[in-house]
Amino acid sequence: MNLYTTFRDRVCQEIAALAEAGELPADLPTENVKVEPPRDPAHGDIATNAALVLAKPAGMKPRDIGELLAARLGALAEVAEAGVAGPGFVNMRLAHGFWHDMLARVLRAGAGWGTSDMGWGRTVNVEYVSANPTGPLTVGHARGAVVGDATASLLEAAGYTVTREYYINDGGAQVDTLARSAYLRYREALGEAIAEIPAGLYPGQYLCAVGEALAERDGDKWLNAPESEWLPVVRQFAIDHLMAWIREDLAALGVRQDRFTSERALVENGAVDAVLETLDQRGLIYEGTLPAPKGKTPEDWEPTPQTLFRASDYGDDQDRPLKKSDGSWTYFAVDIAYHLDKYRRGHGTLVDVLGEDHGGHVTRMKAAVRAVTNDEARFHILLCRVVKLLRGGEPVKMSKRAGTFVTLREILDEVGKDVIRFTMLTRKNDAALDFDLEKVVEQSKDNPVFYVQYAHARCHSVLGHAERELADVALDGASLAEVELHRLRQPEEIELIRFLAGWPRLIEGAAETYEPHRVAFYLHDLAAAFHGFWTKGKDDATLRFLQPDDMELTRARLALVRGVQQVIASGLEIMGVTPVTELR
Structure with a gap:
């Protein structure tokens, strides 16, 4: 139950009642009426803009409408007081009884509290990670993996049917380079002395294991074979090995994906040809030339005829090439076919989670998706900033091509998946993120991972202590929903219930904007309120959870603790973080 949606319905009902009573015109448009928390909590618990949006169609002053609404809303049992503020906002303070009823709802719903039917089962495809299979995953890949996985979980909580997907970039020059690099290590495994790795090949030691595995499987079969024979075999062998490692690392990070799609397979099965033929039939492809790149003068630039897609017809700043000079498809052309493939599989909404180096890809890809789906698909791209890896404030240097990069597996072994996942969601995906290997494991209130986990562990401790010390006290949510919750009157108690009541709205809002970091922010604020109490x-002994001389108050406070624990656990589940019961 999203209380703001519920109260919006009540506001609209009162508007209809005022119209029926002749105090407002009939059939006023209410689609822009909102009910939200007021900007200043001192103004109340909820506020509506109804008077402001109805003033013009009603031909009345906003404050006059506000006064009419405030009088009716203030008479509701759930509302303690209602008043008009500013230009016409109606602010409401809700009765304690309403909050007590909300806590009972939270407890009865259990782990289902906060889930929504907003998505109505509509399908969403979330593609994330999709790292080139040329080396192990790094901490940079981890950010996209966590953002994508948490976004998918958030959408599921909001009622969408989600497919998690990985796009294997196994076409193009980089995998041929991988094959040649692995072949060098294969020769080394067979006893050949390898001096310095030639420029242009991947120098990483991780490829030694690939070469050894190939030598074990095939012996010296490829040692004297021409490249035309060994390259496709070694390429596929290396890709399969690298993808196996990538899957293992993702599993260790708690990331799962439902589907892996091959770029090479799309090209080989004719999907790219078919899409481009369709676009050609619609007049969206032509032979032409592009203007000189920025910084190039006409004297420095010789325009070459190319096969171009009319991306500018769909919002891009220029048309885009679909073929390279050698006649092969550009990456962009294959990407068009891939996104159409996702759409044709029944996904009405497509979400891509990409690195910030894909920033120039956004506008052209949005243009392409609009074109191939006839503006029917909803398409969103989330760009993740590079993670700065530190240790004690000092940069940890990485260089994938130099073979000295720090792998995700090394970070997992050092700090664990929960720390990585939570930390990656402490900033919006397009904001800078420092990952300090020392700070992320500090047990202090300045470390949000510890702070939230500690709140959950404290809840568990309180409930465990109650179970040991108190006789005949049922601590399950359904039983605690029936205790005398009206005994909760302290401002801190009501504030905690407000937080719990706001969880459904948080899920819907974060899902709508694809912002899983908002879950981390919410949990931090909830933990702060709980730690404060x-x-x-x-x-002050009267504020303690267990009151030996007042069993009903004790039960009511245990109900509050159970509610806090339950919502923290639900939020951590969306983030893919295990809620701990004790901290060592």
Whole structure:
């Protein structure tokens, strides 16, 4: 239950009642009426803009409409007071009884609290990671993996049917370079002395294992064979090995994907030819030349006729080439076919999670998706900034081509998946992120990973202590929903219930904007409110959770603790983080 959606319905009902009573014109448009938290919490619990959006169609002053609405809304049992503020906002403070009922709802719903039917089962394809299979995953890949996986979980919580996908970039020059690099290591495994790795090949030691595995499988079969014979075999062998490692690393990170799609297979099965033929029939492909790149003068630039897609017809700043000079398809052409393939598989919404180096790819890809789906697909691209890896504030140097990069597996072994996943969601995907290997494992309130996990562990500790010390106290959510929750009157108690009641709105809002980092922010604020209440109880015995002389108040506070624990666990599940029961 999204309380803001519920109250929006109530506001619209009161508008209809005022119209029926002749105090407002009939059939006023209410589609832009909103109910949200007020910007300043001191103004109340919820606010509506109804008077402002209805003023013009009603031909009335906003404050006059606001006064009419406030009078009716203030008479509702759930509302303690209602008033008009500013130009016409109607602010409401909700009754304690309403919050007590909300806590009971939270407890009865259990792990289902916050889930929504907003998506109505509509299909979404979320593609993420999609790293070139030329080496192990790095900490940079981890950010896209976590953002994509958490976005998928968030959409599922909001009622969408989600497919998690990995696009294997196994076509193009980089995998041929991989094959030649692996072949060098294959020769080395057979006893040949390898001096310095030639320029242009991948120098990483990780390819030694690939060469050894190939030598074990095939012996010296390819040692004296021409490149035309061994290259396709070694290429596929190396890709399969690298993808196996990538899958293992993703599994260790808690990332799962439902489908792996091969770029090479798309080209070989004619998918690219078919798409381009369709675009050609629609007049969206032509032979032409492009203007000189920025910085080039006409004297420095010789325009070459190319096969071009009319991307500028769909919002791009220029048309885009579909073929290279050798006649092969550009990466962009294959990407068009891939996105159409996803759409034809029944995915009405496509979400790509990419590295920030794909920034120049966004506009042209949006143009292409509009064209091939006739503007029917919803398409979103989330760009993830590069992660700066530090240790004690000092940069940890990485260089994939130099073979000295730090792998995701090394980071996993050092700090664990939960720390990586939570930390990757402490910033919006397009914001800078520092990952300090020392700070992320600090047990301090300045470390959000520890701070939220500690709140969950504290909840578990309180409930465990109650189970040991108190006789005949049922601590399951359904039982605690029936206790005397009206005993919760302290401002800190009501504030915690407000947080819990806002969880459904948080899920819907974050899912709508593809912003899983908002879950991390919400959990941090909820943890802060819980820790604050806990700390006050250390100084004031009347605020402690267990009150030996007042069993009903104790039960009510245990219900609140159970609700907090439940929502933190649900949020961590969306983030892919395991809620701990104790911290060492």
